Amino acid sequence: MALLAHLDGNGAVTFLITVPAMLPLFNKLGMDKRILVGITALSAGVNFLPWTGPMIRASAALNISTHDLFIPLIPAQICGLVFMVLMGYYWGKKEEKRLGLSGSNPLAGSSASFDAQQHVKELTDEEKALRRPHMFWINIALVVCVIGTMVFTKISPTVAFMVALTVALMVNYPNVEMQKARINAHAKAALMMASILFAAGAFTGIMGGAGMLKAMSEAAVGFVPPALASHIPFVVGLISMPLSLVFDPDSYYFGIMPVIAHTGEMLGVPAIQVAQASVLGQMTTGFPVSPLTPATFLLCSLAGVDLADHQKFSIPVLWAASVVMTFACVIFGVFPL
Template sequence: MLALIGVLTIAALLYCIMSKRMSPIAALILIPTIGALIAGCGLETPKYIVSGITKLAPMAAMFVFAITFFGVVTDAGMFDPIIKRILRFVGVNPIRIIIGTGILALIAHLDGNGAVTFLITVPTMLPLFDKLGMDKRMLIGITALSAGVNFLPWTGPMIRAASALNISTHDLFVPLIPAQLCGLAFMIFMGYYWGKKEQKRLGLAGGFSIASGSSDQFHEKELTEEEKKLRRPHLFWVNILLVVAVLGTMVFTKISPTVAFMIALTLALIINYPNVKMQSERINAHAKAALMMASILFAAGAFTGIMGGSGMLKAMSEAAVNFVPESFASHVPFITGIISMPLSLVFDPDSYYFGIMPVVAHTVEMLGVPAIQVAQASIMGQMTTGFPVSPLTPATFLLVSLAGVDLADHQKFSIPILWLASIIMTFACVVFGVFPI
C-alpha cells in the first residue's frame, strides 16, 4: 500500500510540473505532504520536512553564494579582457571563430546559468557569423555543446542530483572530471570540423585574416554608464586568482564548497566594492536568481524528507527490486547515461531528478549498485547536454531567438551532436571506472 501511495505521489508530481498546473516549488511541497497524510504519517510529516530541509541547507547556501560570487566578478569586468583576447585571436578564420565561440561559452558558463551564457556568447559572436555568411546553426550549436558539457558542482543538474540522494557535490563531481574533459575535447573537435566545413563552403579552404584589431570594429560591446561604473579593470588578476582559488578548493580539498564560496564572495565584495552601499547593490542585483534556485532546493528538501522519512521511497524500491533481475542492475547506470540526453526532451530537471532518478537509484542500490552511479550517469546528459535543445527550458528559446534560428532547425542540427557528446562522456565514465558497462 505504501509503495502504491509513493508511485501515485510521484506520478502526481510529474503531472503537475510537466503540465504546468503547479510551479515546481508548490508541487514539491504540497503533493508529498498530501501523500504522507494519506499514508497516515499525520503529525510526523512536519518532522520529515524539517529533516529534509536541514540536510539540503548547506547545498542551498553554496548555490546562493556561488551565483552571487560569479555575478560580482562579472560586474567587475573579469570577463571583458578575456572576451577581447578571444575576438582578436579568431580574426575571420572560420575554424578559429567556431572554436573561439565554444571557449567563450565555456568561460561564460562558469556561473552555471545557461541564459547568461547565451546572452554573453551569441550577441558577441553573431556579427562575425553575419559578416562572413557563416551558418548560424553552428554558432548556437557550438554554444550549446560547450555549455552542455560544462557541468559544474553548483549547476542546477548537479545540485539536484546531489540533493535528491543526499550526497555531496564533491563526491558526485570529482570522479566525472575525466569524462568532462573528454566532452570538452569533443567540443574542440566539433569546432574544428564545423570550421573546416565552413571554410570549404565559403571558398576559404586556406583561411585568411584581416588587419589586426579590425574585427573589434563590429564586435566590441558598448558598455552602459552604469556598467562602466562597476568595472574594475585594474583588479582583473585579483579576480582571476579568486576564481582559480575557489575552483581549486572545491576540486582538490575537502573544504566545504559553501565555506569556500562564502569567503570568496566576501573577498570579491570587499576588494572590488569597498563601499557598503555598492556591496548591498551587487548582492541585490543577483539575489533573484540565487534565491529562486535556493527556494526550489528547500522545496526539494521537503519532498525528499517526506519520501524518505515516510518510507514511501524504500517501499517503492523494494517493490521495483522484484522486477529487476539482479544481473541487470549493474548495467543500469550505463544505460541511464546513454539515454540521459534524450530524457531532457521528456522530463524537466525537477521532475527527473526528484521524481524518476531517486527511485531508480535506490532500486539498484538494493541490488548492490551504488546509488551515486545513477546520479553520475544522469549528469552525462539529463539537462546538461540536453538543456540547450529541450523545449522544457526557457534558455533554449532564448538561444535560438538571439541568433534568429528556427527552433526545429536548431534541434535537427544540434540534437545528434549533443547526444553523441553524452555518449562519449558515458563511455569515458566506463573507461575511467566511474561505473561499469
C-alpha cells in the first residue's frame, strides 16, 4: 500500500493513506506499531522515482537529466524493493511468533474480531462537481503514458508533465473557468517547488561562476589520495542515508553534493555517479527518520509512536536498505568499488 501510494513522490500523502488504514488492524491484533511505521518508511524510502524531490534536486544541481540518473539505478532499486518485501515478511513472522498466532487464524475469536464499521465521507457539492468517475480509465492510461515516457525515453520530464497536464485539463474539465480553478487550487505548491529550483539554480550558478565550487573542490582534492578517487561514489552511497539526519535536502543537493561531484570530476570520477550514490539514501531511505522533514513527525503522530523509538527501530533497517542498493550498484556496474 505504501509503495503504491508513494508513486506520486509525496511522503506525507503516503503516510496519510497507509497508516490510518492499517493502524486499526495492528491495534486489534496487538502488533508492535513500530513495525507499521518501519515498513511504511522502508516502502516509501526505496521508491525513489524521476519526479521525486531528491531526484529533481540532483538533476537540477548538476544539470543532468533525470532519465540519465534514474535508468541505471533500476536494478539497484529492484534489489531495494526485494529487501523491503523480505523485511516485511521477517517482521510479520516475528510478530506472529511473539503473539502466538502461528498456525491459527489471527482474527478468530471474539478478542480479535472486527466490528462492522463503515466510514463514509460526505462530499460537498463542490467536491462532487469535481469528480470524474466516467473518466477513470482514460486518466489511468494518461498516468501510465507519462510514467512510461519519463522512464523509458529521453523526453524531458518538464515536457512530459506539461503535455499531460494540458491533456488532463482538456479531457476532464473542458470549461475554461474550471481549468483556471483547478490550476489556482494547486498553484501554491507548484510555485513553491518552482521557486526553490530557481533559487537553487541561482545559488549553484553563483558558486560556479564565482569560482567558489572550483576552489572548494581543489582544496578537497588535496585530502583525497588519487588511488582512492574511484571509491568516492561507493563511500557516498554508504553514508548517504545517515546524511539525511544532518542535512536537509536543499542544503545537501545544492550545497554539499556539487562540491563532492566537482571534487570527483577533478579526480576522474563522473559527477553523475556521485548524484546516483546520493539518491540511494539522502532524503530517500533517509527522509522518513530525518528530524529535518515534517513528514517524519506526521508518520510518528499518525501511528502514536515516539520519534526516538521510531528512529532506533527504523534507522538500522533503512540504512541497510541503502547499503544493499549501494552494493547492487557496484555489482551492476553503475559505479566502481
